[in-house]
Amino acid sequence: MYGITLEARSPPPTLPPVTDHTFHPSREAALAALSEFVPRAGRTYAEGRNFDHGPGRRDAVSQLSPYLRHRLITEEDVLRAVLDRHTPDAASRFVTEVFWRTYWKGWLEMRPSVWTAYRGGLGQAWNDVQTQSGLRGRWEDACAGETGIDCFDAWARELAETGYLHNHARMWFASIWIFTLGLPWELGADFFLRHLLDGDPASNTLSWRWVGGLQTRGKHYVATAENIAEYTGGRFRPAPGELNEDAASLDGPLHPDPIAAPERSRIDLRDYSALILHIDDLSPDWLLDDGLTPLVTFVLAPPADATPLKMSDRVQDFRRAALESTVGRLSSRLGRVVPCADAGALKAAVADLGAARAVTPHAPVGPVAEALTEVPAERALRPYDARAWPHATAGFFKFRKHISALLAATRGIEVV
Ligand SMILES: Cc1cc2nc3c(=O)[nH]c(=O)nc-3n(C[C@H](O)[C@H](O)[C@H](O)COP(=O)(O)OP(=O)(O)OC[C@H]3O[C@@H](n4cnc5c(N)ncnc54)[C@H](O)[C@@H]3O)c2cc1C
Incomplete structure (x- = not known):
């Protein structure tokens, strides 16, 4: 076994210390960061987003991604807030970037073997x-x-x-x-x-x-x-010849043919008495608002098996705290809360439900979906994902033609 001691190494002496930007793993913090950013989502973002002036000097970008990734806030929350303040034209650069996240998710949902191939290539x-x-x-x-x-x-x-x-x-x-x-x-x-x-x-x-x-x-x-x-505003000036600026593209297999995007099943949430909460969607409010009243909520600990190494403590702490803050925020609506350390514990806990049924927000391709594979639970797909993902059939250029209709649906506007 190799003694990998990367985290223990001391940093090179010539570099200045990095100024930390703190991300608080809660929906409240995410909403505060969103409302602080919204005024800058128009021209400031469009003109400044490509500049990286370094830690602590990044006013042009939102830094919302840790929240969006775990759905402490959703793409819809962000799009609505931004479009309440700006016209779609003024915020189009920002809106387009948010849809990159949606597009990538849809693309991988329809080609899960690309994730499997990545895992295989990583192992090699x-x-x-x-x-x-x-x-x-x-x-x-x-x-x-x-x-x-x-x-x-x-x-x-x-x-x-x-x-x-x-x-x-x-x-x-x-x-x-x-x-x-x-x-x-x-x-x-x-x-x-x-x-x-x-x-x-x-x-x-x-x-x-x-x-x-x-x-x-x-x-x-x-x-x-x-x-x-x-x-970088001159913060970095690589020396001539230091970077390989003449490289050829990597070569690899053709894209697999897309499979169908997941669809929404017509379910009555009142028929379900258990909720499974996981780090891929920490805003299950839409299920609770639609009639789900769980007697029990199983909380799946963050799976960490996508790497042969150890996830950083920072990421693990963020995810655990994000789960905790979600449970705290919704505690009066979740019934009995049962932590499940891994997929096996979750599967056993759901099996103990007997005839009662469990529902969970759909987890996109990745470790959480893998952990849920054998867990008998209904996967509830958000209307936003169900509308958008099927359009990720080819490149982003084709996908982006659907953005105005997707935006209209998100904002509850009828498109004719
Ligand atoms: C090599 C590489 C790896 C990346 N890995 C990740 C990753 O693991 N997770 C991740 O969330 N993003 C990843 N991105 C995309 C992008 O860099 C980040 O989403 C973005 O920098 C987050 O910062 P922000 O919230 O300040 O973005 P902003 O510029 O403020 O954009 C707003 C939101 O739009 C979305 N977004 C913006 N740019 C992209 C993009 N290129 N692709 C997808 N969504 C985007 C994000 O949700 C982001 O929070 C990666 C990009 C590259 C080039």
Whole structure:
């Protein structure tokens, strides 16, 4: 067994300390962050979103992703709040970005084998790390922020220390990981998933594939020194030749044919007496408002099996606290609350219900859905997901043609 001591390494001495941005894992904190951001969702966002001025200086972006990822607030909450304040035109850049999350989720729902293939590729890359010392050294240096490439090292440390990276930094980081350091993309995606508070199977896997050129085939994202200097406001200026700006796209299999997107089943929530709560949807209010009155709520602990390594303490703490705050917020509506440490405990607890039935918010492709596989419970799909996901049939360009109709439905406006 290799003694991986990444977290124990001391940071390179030349870099300034990272200023922490605190994310509080509750719906209340998410709503406060949303209302604080809403005034900036128009022009400020459109003009400033590509600039990364560093921790503590990111007013142009929302930093809502850790909340959205766990549905402490939903895409609909965000879209409604923003469109109450701005016209769809004025907020179109922001709205489009929110729909990227929706699109990636829908895309992966219809091609779950891409997630399975990622897991397989990660397993292979992890074996290689353990058997090839050169690869292991480069991978360790990248994870510890000790490659000697200043910008990359600073982002590696920032991610590990705060659980967040700006979108443009994620793109540069992934590009340097793949094309300059020559590391397997799956190990980079795994590094992100272990440390990002918003770590998400769909957005993360498909964005890494996009950077590598596997998602939009043949089109890859190459980070350049000039672009990094411009959009970091000169904080970083990679030296000439330091980055591989002439890399070829990665090669991989064609996309699998899409399967049908999940559909909403017509159920009467009054027929269910148990709710299963999990980290993929921490706003089950819509089920409670629609007639569900659980006698018991099973709370599934965050599954951590998507990585051969350990999830960061920060991510694990955030998720556990997010579950706790949700249970606290809804305590008068959940009945008896039963924590379940893993899928086996949950399955046994649901089996004990006898004739009573359990319902759970649909978990998209990923570890939670895997944990729920054998649990006999109705998966309730949100109307928003049911409307949007089936449109993720091809590229985002095609999907975005449906955005105005999807927005109208979200805002309760009849589209003719
Ligand atoms: C290599 C790579 C890996 C990524 N991994 C993740 C991940 O694990 N989890 C994750 O949530 N996002 C991921 N993203 C997408 C994006 O970088 C983050 O969602 C965004 O930076 C979050 O910051 P924000 O909330 O300030 O975004 P804002 O710019 O304020 O955008 C608002 C919201 O729109 C959505 N959004 C914005 N950009 C994207 C995008 N490119 N793809 C999907 N949704 C988007 C997010 O929900 C975000 O909170 C990744 C991007 C790249 C390039």
